[in-house]
Amino acid sequence: MPRLSLSTLPLSLALACTLAACTPAAPLPLKDQSLDLGRTLGTQATQPFSGRWTVxxxxxxxxxxxxxxQGDVNVQIRADRGLDTPLAADQAELTGQIKIVWTAGSQDAQGGVDAPKGAAIWTVRADQYVLTGRLRQEASAQGQDLRVGPGPTARLAEAGRARGIIVKYRSAGGAATVKGTNARTEHVLNVLRTADLSVRSSRPLSDRSAELQVEDVEAALRILRADPGVEYAVPNAILRAQTLPRSVGAQALPVAQPLEPTDQYAGLQWPFRLLGYPAVWRDxxxxxxxxxxxxAVVDSGVxxxxxxxxxxLWNPGEGALDLLSDPRNGDGDGVDSDPTDPGERTRQTGSHGTHVAGLIAARWGQxxxxxxxxxxxxxVGAVRRANVKVLPIRVIDAGGDADIADVSLAVRYAAGLSVxxxxxxxxxxxxxxxxxxAAVINLSLGAEISADTAQPMCEAVQEASAAGSLVIVAAGNGYGTTPYYPAACPAAVAVGSVTLSGGSAPKHAVYSNAYPAxxxxxxxxxxPSRDPGIFNGGTLNGAPFPDLVLSTSWNYVKxxxxxxxxxxxxxxxxxxxxxxxxxxxxxVTTDAASTLARLSATATDLGAAGRDPLFGFGMINAVAALGAPAISDxxxxxxxxxxGLVFQPLVDALGRFTAYLGNGTFSVIGGRDRDGNGIxxxxxxxxxxxxxxxGPATPQVDVGDLLPK
Structure with missing residues (x-):
């Protein structure tokens, strides 16, 4: 094969190569552009460019x-519409802007002072998916039976509830007189008076009919129906509005009066309302x-x-215990029967154990x-007048720390095991x-440690469980999915957090760790720093009270x-x-196993159907668990x-709703609220x-009628 050199190529091609080498293309600025995702989940977006860029x-x-x-911009853009869907789910489309800063030119020239720089805005639009349906309620018979030809019993009932009678004549009786009667009406009045029936008033309804207010409706009907000049005489029966605020089938649900505490700050304790406690307290x-x-509250003391x-509380000498033996931990007197959370005027935080104990058992009233x-x-506390007392056991020191050994001893001791x-x-x-x-042991503590390191605590929890105690543990505030111990111990009951969403169900709290346990x-x-919320409706010192949990504490400065x-x-x-x-x-239950089963069976399922790492079996439901009476309907x-994202579309007067949502699987629940918590x-x-x-394959779904039963 002969070798080729530049001199053997066509002259036109050689000239083009020479010009390209001598005159480099001018750098292109990155331009603004609009991207329309439509109903897709994402798109590949490109734009020619010579330079470096950063989103x-x-x-x-x-x-x-x-x-x-470096060079052409070639990015994948994906949409998670649910993260921008408003609570009302009333936006048919979403828009957002992506900012890309750029420096044009070759890589060698980008550090130069004169290198072109700028920013481009890419506007992204996406259609929401559409969910429609209708919320209905069961019909309830509320009016009178107005069918033709009611039997004697029905007629008697109608007459007893009627406001008089309506009579229609077989022929017109002339124009109405000044007194509002015509000749036919005067005839009827005379017939009734002859029978010693009192007529309080009358008014014409047409040229052949009139309404008569009589004392004895049944007797008047009997007489007038025998008159050959009367086409018919019927009771002026009572009709009723067909609004069904509390209907269940054909019956109205009896509703108890909720019991609301009058303590000064009780109105700010929204968790009790969310769990339905006004019905429980009435119960x-x-x-x-x-x-x-x-x-048992195993904590910082109280x-x-x-x-x-x-x-x-159970007092010193009645089983309360302080397990901290190191004098550096705040009280300096070692293991003793007084788990008082020690006071130090330099301490800026309140008493954690006192806060936890108050949520359970703070007193009502003066x-x-x-x-x-x-x-x-x-x-107020949840247990009100129930025969429940808190046993304080101190394991958390003044610095907020506890160790595995002390927690293990505390759990065994609380369960009645000797230590x-x-x-x-x-x-x-x-x-x-x-x-x-303690039938119940509360551990509002934990840490991100390995299962091997946590083994002594898990063994203690297992022993306490075998002894009949239910060990309930905070799942952790790690903002992630890492298991915290002792919550993740096999025999423990791990509890995550929810908070108000502004809608008809709570949502997962961002800090609450989510894992299978x-x-x-x-x-x-x-x-407040990541997901501020002020949905509870309370005010404090003239300002909305944030969705925080209020309870007893201690001011160590004062x-x-x-x-x-x-x-x-x-x-x-x-x-x-x-x-x-x-x-x-x-x-309602008699031991730890039946109590755990009852809590599981009555929990309000949130998020994915069934048990999931965010909510477990769901949010506890005090009213359902305890069989408390209905206080609303x-x-x-x-x-x-x-x-667990919550959406609250508008429901119109006919029960119809339209929700604009992102892709995913949704639980659509129509129902009645019997415990006044809004869920x-x-x-x-x-x-x-x-x-x-x-999603793209099913962008619109009509769920039809939802008829709660």
């Missing part, structure tokens, strides 16, 4: 990959919650001098011995046995009782502990996706539920 701003509902490069009026139950906890500038009534500790005075070993065995969720409040808003799975766990104690106190709709169709409430999947 700097992306809306939360869009993902861009890669986020930087307590019957006196059924009489069986004694102890809840302030016995808080007036809102007076009489609610406090005694309150300080001059303290609240006279404060807050051997060193007496600080005599330096001898002493055996301690809890005189008030999570069994339940309960209100733990919102993180050395006096106070009330503090805290957030976390530490606040969720004691609410499960309180409900477990109430189940045992009422006698309203009809409504809730829509949730598998991640429709919970366990034990009438409900109609369906599951739908929306």
């Amino acid at each position: 700097t701003d992306v809306p939360d509902w869009l993902q861009v990959s890669p986020v930087s490069g 307590m009026e019957g006196g059924a919650y009489s069986r004694p139950v102890t809840v 302030r016995y001098d808080h007036p809102d906890l007076e009489g609610q 406090n005694t011995g309150a300080c001059a500038d303290c609240s006279a009534t404060g807050v 051997t500790l060193t007496d600080p005075a005599t330096k001898k070993n002493v055996t301690y046995t809890n005189p008030h065995k 999570v069994q339940f969720s309960a209100p733990g409040g919102t993180d 050395n006096q009782p106070d009330y503090e808003a805290q957030v976390g799975t530490s606040q969720a766990a004691p609410q499960v502990s309180a409900l477990a104690a109430l189940l045992l106190s009422k006698g 309203t009809l409504g709709l809730r829509i949730q996706d598998s991640r 429709y169709g919970e366990t034990s409430e009438p409900r109609a539920q369906t599951s739908v999947t929306l």
Whole structure:
């Protein structure tokens, strides 16, 4: 094969190569552009470019990959529409802007002072998917039976409820007189008067009919129906509005009066309303919650001098215990029977253990011995007048830390198992046995440690469970999916947090760890720094109260009782502990196994159907678990996706709704709210539920009629 050189190529090609080498193309700036995803999940976006570029701003509902490069821009853009879908689900399309900063020119020239720089805005539009349906309620017979030819019994009932009679003549009787009667009406009046029947008033309805107000409707009907000039005489029967605010079939549901506490800050304790406690507290009026139950709070200790906890705690000498033996931990006196959370004027945080104990058992009504500038009534706890007491066991030091050994000993001791500790005075070993065995043990503590490291705690939890105690543990505030221990111990009951969403169901709290061991969720409040929420409707000092959890605490600077808003799975766990104690106190359940089964069977399923890492079996449901009476009966709709996002589309007067949603699987639930917590169709409430999947393959779904039963 002959060798080719430039001189053997066509002259025109050689000239083109020479010109290209001598005159480089001018750099192209990166331009703004618009991208329309339509109903697709994403698209590949490209633009010719010579230079370096970096994506700097992306809306939360869009993902861009890669986020930087050299040369042509070639990125994959994907949409997660649910992250930008408003609560009302009323936006048919979403828009967002991606910002890309660029430096034009060759890689060698990009560092130069004169290198062109700029930013391009790529606007992305996406259509939402559409869900429609109709929410209906069962019909209820509310009016009179107006069928032709009612029998004698029906006629008698109609006559008894009628406001008079309506009579129609066989022929017109002339124009009405000044008195509002015509000749036919005058004839009828005379007939009735002759029979000694009083006629209070009359008015014409047409030229052949009139309404008569008579004392004895039944007698008047009998006489007029015998008159040959009367075509018919019927009762002026009563009709009724067909609004069905509380209908169940053909009956109206009897609704109890909710019991609302009057303590000064009780209105800010929204978790109790979300769990339906006004119905539970009403249920307590019957006196059924009489069986004694102890809840051990293994925590930082408690302030016995808080007036809102007076009489609610087992005291020193009654089983309370301080397991901290290191004098550096704040109280300096080693293991003893006084688990008081120590006071230090330099301490800026409140008492964690006092906060947890208050959620379970804070007193109702007037406090005694309150300080001059303290609240006279404060807050309330879940157990109210039930025969439930808190056993404080101190394992968390003044710095907020606990260790595995102390927690393991505390769990065994709380469950009634004997533990051997060193007496600080005599330096001898002493055996301690809890005189008030805890049916429920609350651990609002934990850490991200390995299962191997946690083994001593898990063994203690297993032993406590075998001894009959239910060990309930905070799932952790790690903002992720890493298991925390001891919550992830096989025998523990891990509790995650939910918070208010503004819709008819709560949502997963962003900080709450989600992993397979999570069994339940309960209100733990919102993180104000990442997901601020003010949906509870309360105000404090003239400002909206954020969705935080309020309970008893201690002011160490002033050395006096106070009330503090805290957030976390530490606040969720004691609410499960309180409900477990109430189940045992009422006698709905008799042991740990039946209590756990009842909690699972009655939980409000949130997020994906069935148990999931975000919510476990769902949010605990106090009313369903305890069989408390209904305090409301309203009809409504809730829509949730598998991640627990909540949507609340408008329902019109005919029950129709349209929701514009992202892709995914959604639970669509129409139901009644019987416990006044605003969540429709919970366990034990009438409900109609369906599951739908929306996406490019099914961009629009009509679920038809939802008829809760």
